[in-house]
Amino acid sequence: xELQVMDNRLTAIVDLxxxxxxxxxxxxxxxxxxxxxxxxxxxxxxxxxxxxxxxxSATTDWDYVISRLRRDLVDFKLRQIVSDETKTIxxxxxxxxxxxxxxxxxxxxxxxxxxxxxxxSI
Amino acid sequence: METVFLQExxxxxxKDSHHYTADTGYTLLPxxxxxxxxxxxxxxxxxxxxxxxxxxxxARIIERRxxxxxxxxxxxxxxxxxxxxxxxxxxxxxLEVIATRYRTKKSFLDHFTSLHIFVIxxxxxxxxxxxxxxxxxxxxxxxxxxxxxxxxxxxMMMQSPGRNLTMEFQGGExxxxxxxxxxxxxxxxxxAVKHGKQLTYVICTNLAPLTDEMLAYCKENSILISTSxxxxxxxxxxxxxxxxxxxxxxxxxxxxxxxxxxxxxxVSALTTNTRxxxxxxxxxxxxxxxxxxxxxxxxxxxxxxxxxxxxxxxxYETGRFLEFYKTALDxxxxxxxxxxxxxxxxxxxxxxxxxxxxxVGYVDLQSPAGLINSVIVFNYDGAIYASDxxxxxxxxxxxxxxxxxxxxxxxxxxxxxxxTQALTDVMVNExxxxxxxxxxxxxxxxxxxxxxxxxxxxxxxxxxNSFCQRNMQIIEHLITLMEQDKRIExxxxxxxxxxx
Numbered sequence: 001x002e003l004q005v006m007d008n009r010l011t012a013i014v015d016l017x018x019x020x021x022x023x024x025x026x027x028x029x030x031x032x033x034x035x036x037x038x039x040x041x042x043x044x045x046x047x048x049x050x051x052x053x054x055x056x057s058a059t060t061d062w063d064y065v066i067s068r069l070r071r072d073l074v075d076f077k078l079r080q081i082v083s084d085e086t087k088t089i090x091x092x093x094x095x096x097x098x099x100x101x102x103x104x105x106x107x108x109x110x111x112x113x114x115x116x117x118x119x120x121s122i
Numbered sequence: 123m124e125t126v127f128l129q130e131x132x133x134x135x136x137k138d139s140h141h142y143t144a145d146t147g148y149t150l151l152p153x154x155x156x157x158x159x160x161x162x163x164x165x166x167x168x169x170x171x172x173x174x175x176x177x178x179x180x181a182r183i184i185e186r187r188x189x190x191x192x193x194x195x196x197x198x199x200x201x202x203x204x205x206x207x208x209x210x211x212x213x214x215x216x217l218e219v220i221a222t223r224y225r226t227k228k229s230f231l232d233h234f235t236s237l238h239i240f241v242i243x244x245x246x247x248x249x250x251x252x253x254x255x256x257x258x259x260x261x262x263x264x265x266x267x268x269x270x271x272x273x274x275x276x277x278m279m280m281q282s283p284g285r286n287l288t289m290e291f292q293g294g295e296x297x298x299x300x301x302x303x304x305x306x307x308x309x310x311x312x313x314a315v316k317h318g319k320q321l322t323y324v325i326c327t328n329l330a331p332l333t334d335e336m337l338a339y340c341k342e343n344s345i346l347i348s349t350s351x352x353x354x355x356x357x358x359x360x361x362x363x364x365x366x367x368x369x370x371x372x373x374x375x376x377x378x379x380x381x382x383x384x385x386x387x388x389v390s391a392l393t394t395n396t397r398x399x400x401x402x403x404x405x406x407x408x409x410x411x412x413x414x415x416x417x418x419x420x421x422x423x424x425x426x427x428x429x430x431x432x433x434x435x436x437x438y439e440t441g442r443f444l445e446f447y448k449t450a451l452d453x454x455x456x457x458x459x460x461x462x463x464x465x466x467x468x469x470x471x472x473x474x475x476x477x478x479x480x481x482v483g484y485v486d487l488q489s490p491a492g493l494i495n496s497v498i499v500f501n502y503d504g505a506i507y508a509s510d511x512x513x514x515x516x517x518x519x520x521x522x523x524x525x526x527x528x529x530x531x532x533x534x535x536x537x538x539x540x541x542t543q544a545l546t547d548v549m550v551n552e553x554x555x556x557x558x559x560x561x562x563x564x565x566x567x568x569x570x571x572x573x574x575x576x577x578x579x580x581x582x583x584x585x586x587n588s589f590c591q592r593n594m595q596i597i598e599h600l601i602t603l604m605e606q607d608k609r610i611e612x613x614x615x616x617x618x619x620x621x622x
Contacts, residue, residue: 029555029556029584030556030584033583075157078180082152089213093168096217098225
């Protein structure tokens with residue numbers, strides 16, 4: 001990740017292979033209350049993120065922001081890995097949990113058998 | 123000449139079992155994590171079990187660096203397996219158990235709407251500056267619920283699939299329309315027998331108009347009393363102004379009389395904490411202890427109705443409320459450690475979610491949200507609202523959460539209609555931005571009405587959402603307290619078990 005602070009704004013060039021788009025969006029969502037955040041495509045493999053304080057005159061501790069951003073990106077990537085890897089088992093878990101809620105569908109028409117077997121007699 | 127490549131002949135012989143086993147050691151199960159300020163992290167699994175671990179452990183787990191053969195990792199590895207954070211099989215043997223736990227956590231949905239609030243009258247003799255609704259002292263016909271609307275409300279309540287239902291009378295001041303309460307209780311009693319329902323009745327009142335006859339009727343019908351007590355007289359009387367009288371004295375006298383007639387467990391009190399209250403956390407707690415209460419509910423003021431109009435007095439930062447809450451909680455814990463059992467209800471709700479597999483039927487901390495699913499409100503004018511807060515918004519002429527009119531709108535139209543269906547998009551925190559990855563998701567809830575009232579958007583914007591900030595900090599604080607001091611954990615456990 002290339003980071004540069006210029007004119008009171010932080011620019012980060014992010015490799016999509018390292019931090020995929022969902023990770024970036026989930027992470028930067030938490031910066032949008034204090035900062036103007038912009039994400040643009042540089043190439044098929046890179047995105048550019050720009051972070052600038054909402055109040056242009058505000059003094060920003062960019063060392064802190066950079067440190068927080070690096071840590072948050074790692075955290076959100078870890079969360080994404082767990083989410084991706086456990087997606088199937090999570091779906092299975094929820095399906096099993098609520099399967100009991102399914103109503104047993106009774107056949108709408110009478111049950112018959114062409115060979116003359118009467119299922120009702122069982 | 124073509125070159126012929128001879129391939130090794132494939133056979134159907136089974137390969138050694140190692141061929142089929144992935145070499146990752148373990149498989150992840152769904153969990154989320156949150157960093158604590160003290161360089162530790164909390165891991166929470168899909169069914170609400172949590173572990174507090176040193177920073178970096180989460181990354182080690184995900185990168186498969188927990189080695190069960192190493193002595194330093196052995197216990198952690200076993201805890202992670204036992205706690206359903208990882209599994210040694212691709213599909214865990216105990217998947218059914220986890221699914222049952224998940225289902226149990228969401229089992230509050232089985233009961234569907236159990237709480238039915240009847241705003242029996244809008245009339246009130248108090249002039250509280252923060253009142254979230256409205257108050258009118260005259261025009262009984264206009265501001266009391268009509269008998270026709272009461273009948274229709276009971277009809278709708280009886281259609282609830284739940285067997286155990288609560289009928290709660292609110293105001294204004296509910297006791298000013300006590301004849302309507304009696305009418306409603308008598309009608310509901312007959313209907314409950316017919317429909318096989320078990321009813322609990324609650325009257326929310328400031329206790330000022332309470333008479334001996336009213337108390338006798340409450341006793342006869344096992345009606346619970348819920349009142350308001352904001353703290354000592356110098357806070358309560360300022361918060362809850364009653365012309366030419368002390369609201370505090372009336373409330374305290376009323377609590378004493380209710381206890382004598384109905385029994386101690388059948389009267390409860392709630393605090394509403396205004397900006398003024400925030401300076402007196404210890405005094406408020408001590409007042410509850412002095413009056414012999416065994417529980418206290420430290421609620422922040424709701425951002426609705428008149429409460430939003432008195433901006434200077436009532437709008438305070440979440441940070442100030444949290445400071446107040448933590449100080450008050452410390453005092454409550456101190457009382458418990460000194461041998462006096464008193465529970466903080468908001469903490470107890472979260473602790474039950476943290477420490478037990480069971481759900482909590484508290485409307486504000488549910489996902490799917492409690493509005494409509496757990497509570498429905500019938501306003502004095504017959505309008506049906508999704509929650510108590512929804513009707514408070516309506517008093518501000520915002521009818522976004524009005525679902526119909528008693529006697530005109532059918533049960534199906536209210537509970538399964540277009541408006542309700544549209545609301546379901548914003549009622550599940552598992553899919554809300556900011557909440558979906560949050561470690562505390564299972565302990566928290568979705569509150570579209572709060573989001574709408576404070577941020578103009580039912581989805582809410584988490585980075586500066588006070589519901590999110592408040593709950594995140596309270597949950598984190600409760601976990602930290604338990605981790606720091608096992609005596610506090612014991613106190614907290616006593617709050618959810620009732621045993622000290």
